[in-house]
Amino acid sequence: MREIINFNTNWIFFKDWNDNIKTEKLNNGENVTLPHTVAEIPIHYFDESDICLISGYQNIFNYDKNKFKDKRVLINFEAAMVAAEVFVNGKSFGEHKGGYLPFVYDITDKLKDGDNIISVKLDSTERKDIPPFGNEIDYLCYGGIYREVQIIIVDEISIENIMITGLANQNIIGKIRIRNSKKENAKETISINLYNREYHICEIKKEITLKKDELFTDIEIDEHIDSDRIELWSIDNPRLYKLEVSLSNEDLMYVKIGFRDVKFTEEGFFLNGEKIKLIGLNRHQSFPYVGYAMPKRVQKKDADILKFDLGLNIVRSSHYPASRHFLDRCDEIGLMVFEEIPGWQHIGDKEWQKLSIENVKDMIERDFHHASIIIWGVRINESQDNHDFYKATNETSHKLDKTRQTGGVRYITGSELLEDVYTMNDFNYDGIADPIKAQKFVTKLDKNVPYMITEYIGHMFPTKMQDCEERLIEHTKRHFEVINAVAIDKNIAGSIGWCAFDYNTHYNFGSGDRICYHGVYDIFRNPKLASGVYSSQISRENKIVLEPITIYARGERAIGGVSPLMIATNCDYVEVYYRDELMAKEYPASGKYQGLIYAPVIIKMEVNIPGVSDMGWGDMKIIGYIDGKAVAEKKYLNNPSFKDLEIKADDYEINSIKEGSSWDSTRITVKAVDAIGNRLPYINEAIIIEVSGEGELMGNDNPVLEGGYYSFWVKSNNKNGSIKVTVKNKRVENKTIEIKVK
Template identity: 45%
Template sequence: MISNNKRLINNNWWFKQKEDKEYNEVNLPHTNVELPYNYFDEKSYQIITNYKRDIYVENKEKRVFIQFDGVMTSFNFYVNDKFAGEYKGGYTPKFIEITKLINYGEKNSIYLEVDSSEREDIPPFGHVIDYLTYGGVYRDVYLYEVSQCFIENAFYDYKVSDIKNGHVELTPKVLINNKGEAGEYLLNFTLKHKDNSEEKINFTQVVEVEKASKWYYLEEIPLENIKLWDIENPNLYEVKLELFLGKEAKENCKLDESTETLGFRHLKIEGKGLYINGNKVKIRGLNRHQAFPYSGYAMPARAQRKDAEILKFELGLNTVRSSHYPASPYFLNRCDEIGLLVLEEIPGWQHVSSDEAWRNQVLDDVESMILRDFNHPSIITWGVRINESGDDDELYTKTNDLARRLDASRPTSGIRCYENSHLLEDIYTMNDFIHDGGEQVLRTRKQVTGLDKEVPYLVTEFCGHIFPTKRFDNEERLVEHALRHGRVQSESAKSQEHLGAIGWCAFDYNTHFDFGSGDRICYHGVMDMFRIPKFASYIYSSQKEPSQGVVLGPLTYWTRGERNKGEVFPIYICTNCDSVEVVLEGKTVWIFRRDENTLDNKLSGLKYPPIKIEASSGEWGYSWNEVEFKGFLDNKQVAVKKYSKNPVLKDLSVTIDDKCLKGEEVDTTRVVVKAVDQCENLLPFISGFISVETEGDINVVGPKQVALIGGCIGFWIKTKGKLSNKTAKINIKSSFGIEKTLEVELVK
């Protein structure tokens, strides 16, 4: 539902596991079991739990709905001890009308029985899957009080007829839910740019509304001088849609209103490439799981938005795949705002069931995904095939037909992992893991598709399980991990037959015992679960334009004993600088420019290939030197990275993503603690731990005492949903005797 007549009811819930006698007070989003970081039994959260809360509704003229944005995996819902509805799926909203069960002006009890087990009648289950589906009410819950006739949904379909002059034909399609009188109703549109421009566009239309829930196609609205949305200029507009009884927009006749954010862009995908507003875009992306340590899926808006920012601004990506399920609305909203393209797909992993209920659920997932996310300009394709599943023409003909019927403006895609699959979608998408360090980096389009004709072709996974790499692995493995990502992205960039490549994956994630490293973690990310970078992240971040941030990332710890034979060179410098100066013991020894002498041919397709430093590090047993790598742009020094010849612990580097949080709802932010030497470099093999205590209305997510992993660790703090003080403190003590304190501001 998109009506503005709603309120968030995330606070003041009561929760218990089925066998418990007592309830505990909780706020949402909530995970049913707070898990360890690793080495846990995934069965521990696959349980039955109960949630309850009281609600109050005063106005007897209102219809009342509850919206659950995400409950894993299924539930039965009761109001005042009477059955109100059920849900299966976990990733898309469920709207339930409870009008007839409400006692107006009195306390009403709402109750959920949540089943978080892996039920074989619900995708992605039925076989093994390489990710966890943590239990609980892990997204928002809303209470709607609406008129007898209200706006249930709206698709703002459009065509860009003139890219240069911003001419757009907007054709809204509005779902009106009416249990009031049939007759004439007025819809009023107001459109304005989200930069707070005073210029507005208004449009009204009278519609004959039946007594039912029905879609209404409205007249074409011509728009001129529209600022189009793209990845560099993500222009957004706000549209307010008002519903009035009768033919006039009288305030006392207003029944409902909704406010949506829109972006207008011309999208074309063909065999030759992806074009946005006529400009060719080569996809460079990573897959993302929405999993976090300890809390699983149950992380609030700020954490979801931050992930999008990490992908776009830290890693310099232009695309993310929401593997393997619809993403958080907050994540998608932020993708819209910052210009990050999205491939969104239905839940699933390899297995396709013959069970009719399971297959019907797949169709429900396609429909609910598109109904929820149609208006996001960042979404460029719908993934309507179970990830890496075999051909099932009967099922996938239906999913494609359904997606095209609901949304003719976007192409469909379907991810597979084998050659010569039947192409029922508009884009042939393939998980190509051919590169194992050898000569072949990517398959050709014809090799994969088996087709002689030119079709759009996108690589949706690579690397991953072929070369899992822990952030605390030895340097040689970390370097090779980075180079493999670089080689594939380079080959993709050079290819005229690939739309691009989306690597597996952005962040490490918890998984079942069937996969991962035996500790319930897949170390496939270019960052770890705390979003702390591995070397491979520098391959991506260094592709940013220098104007978006200078990057100088040497793929080395600068220590003679870390690589085989005591060697240090070659060193790859991931940078968007023009040249790198190497300074040993204060003296300039070499200057390396990005040219044919410093390029690895397999990385040459990157816009800013790493500069490869080939030199002598001296023989084993000779004295060691400190080094500085200085980055230059247009003969001007813009960055420096210095390494000590004798690193020792100097300090704890403590950073926090946000110092101001909302106190009256569950809000969160991340803290990263690093043990650093006298050059402020991470000490990757130091052992030790930190203890975290909080003051005020905040808590630590997970344990309060944690060991450093690879010299550092991250944790999240979250607010308690109340605001008794305007400040809170995070006190960090370490086994090294170093203490740090952070102060956080809490606001309404």
């Protein structure tokens, strides 16, 4: 039977590679647990070359020849940035090029009885021969073995991969790959079992023949499941089923699948035959300080923010394949995914292109089973046309997956359409021009085609959490204008804005401090005012939203006051009280925003609420109503002052490091608030963070609040107990919370 050994603990990291790491057991490096980054970096104004190293990793694997007799030992790296050469007892398995997808080696024949040195020479420089590199790119690719590693013990005949998805007609389609290391012809029986939770739905058996001279054999699967227990996977009912594959030698693997149909047409996007307007944002998988090196819990939390806090139905994994944990969570919660190959504008030489085509193959083979993935991105983001190259990427995708369409994200008009869906980065809107370009103007075709906007706003209007209110309002308006225009256009499948979270980048991009402030959330996953554009579109049966787009200050705007006041809400109407006197009752501006289910409320109150010249600034209260009942309320003080630090953890219980397992982590958010809990956006004082117990702080222990916020992550160690976190500022009372570790 198969045995999976998590191989994430007891790695020794060497910041500089030397050949002794291959053959000698060394103790002069740093003991680390995966996921790992080669260097933690500050948030602002760092030297990005700090993460461009040629470094080394070493671990010891104890091999018992008797225990593992007639077994094969595989090692699986889920990702390492950017080129990894793996050695076992000094013997090389060659260099794997590419930082976003897994690679597996059969290391059996290089093992000896007892301790074996497994080492990795990791080149994290921006090599011109590996996508996405070759020119400047607007994001960082952080060095490190930043995803997990497993040792997999299997029989000489074993299951290598399950590439199966479910269709709405209850068919399962795809293939199963079998590894034959026996080097003999063999007959084998594959059993496919489908489970609805613990209930067994059906079993399918297939007899196969394996040839001695073929290491891998792909078995095509196209079978019908006749069961009344199959529910379709959808964004509101993301039903998943366990599909288990086994061999006669009891080797067993499983994946989670959903049954659904997805289709982009000239009329829009359809899920299970129902037309759905796609509304989403792009996501970079990077985090403060540690870059890509975040564990399962934190990866899944990003998906939760996008689905439940922002109310999105799609995310684009810009500009590379995402963590399997993130994709698993998208499957679980009904968040659709546009997944694409690594790249940004630049196309390299023929060898570079060959590697990119290999990325298409590896991405689809790893992620084929994910119900959430609805389209493959097979073009280098914002690149020029290249007929032969993109013909090959599309052919590769269609050969591997006949159930999903392809897209290719471009920014030039009239670009050749080789994909199934014309996917366009539309940055037309500058506050004056039309919010989006006409489809036929973009495509230069005389007919409509399947069409989706894949970026907008972003660099056209970067906005910081602590920016002035007028900029925050304009940022919000621009997002409203674009999603409204997309909603009105019946021939656009939807749009995916740039972007969800601010992110670190190279010096030549963003604001010069190594951050692109393009998100509707900041780099720490805290919401800017523009996030209300998306959250306000959540069905009010799921969440009531009342988000006034203001910080409420008499003299913050150029003309003073807070009029006109925009309120992002899914309420029927709102009432505004000034000094406890009703000043306005207003309904959503549905005439202006005709495409939106929940248009924002816009209140003009120049007459009723004084501006900058009035010295008697008063308190304000906004109440949202549904069916005539008050369901939400927001208050503002006329004289806010710093009264407290709110401190909140995403999770109050995390896991300790077990032998072989990854570390666990949770985010803690600190917010400076006034007497009634409103964030103070312009406070920039330092706080002191103290962490004790069974964990440690990631990043800075003496940061400055930005926009009234600061968030940080704590990570577990290998002991059970608790992590005590205390946050201090001399103006307010210290705050302490406790995270259980078990």
